[in-house]
Amino acid sequence: MAAEDTSVSGVSGRYATALFELARDQNVVDAVKADLDQFGAMLSDSADLKRLVRSPVFSADAQSKALSAVLDKAGISGISANFLKVLTANRRLFAVADVIRAYGALVAKYKGEATADVTVAEPLSDKNLDALKAALKSVTGKDVALNVKVDPSIIGGLVVKLGSRMIDSSLRTKLNSIKHAMKEAG
Known part of the structure; x- marks a missing residue:
């Protein structure tokens, strides 16, 4: 059902859909959305974090270590942190802003908003x-x-x-x- 929504297509849509289904199954849809919104806000406020996320120069290991430190400092843990680490390990962290948008669209559709x-x-x-x-x-x-x-x-x-x-x-x-x-x- 969620995958049919045209606003969540492509790589970011597939990741967002997988995260949404996991969060829904564990009844943490709102908590994950809050974590992703917080990470999105941090991303838009920090040039260094944008560079870490977008630059192909950083190895997956370097990105992972830096991301772990950022997540710990921000207090983002659980499914949200694990998901962001999976994006990093799969070399898809550059798509995180699109994934956050797609996840938000799935949550809105789920809630009838x-x-x-x-x-x-x-x-x-x-x-x-x-x-x-x-x-x-x-x-x-x-x-x-x-x-x-x-x-x-x-x-x-x-x-x-x-x-x-x-x-x-x-x-x-x-x-x-x-x-x-x-x-x-x-």
Whole structure:
């Protein structure tokens, strides 16, 4: 069932599916997600960790030793730590960010949740975030988790991507439409 989801295809999808099934069987889906989210946050915050994960220069042994130290310091253990070590031993640690995303998608599907990628010009207040979640829930019938990205270049409005649907109500897009209409009219 989970392997049919197009958002979890390829090598990262196979690893994420295997991890998800193991975590589900042991009733630790949320704990593993929390560990992977923590590792993902560490990865995005540390240039050294990114280099360790992505660089083919490091041997599997060197990667494994360094990763073990990082996991110990972060308090990540159990299935999550073993899984990350398997990725390292199989020389697939470079795909860890994609695996984390795919695992998150599997968890959301399992829980009947949807995830929307939202781009805004400036950070939204909690009130506006709640209103957006409620609006998306009324459309999808599911609880919707938001991945919010701030991009001042859209000037105003927002861009929402939910599954294969995208709604672009950004001011930048509206201005570009007007610009093109004026060129065609002239």
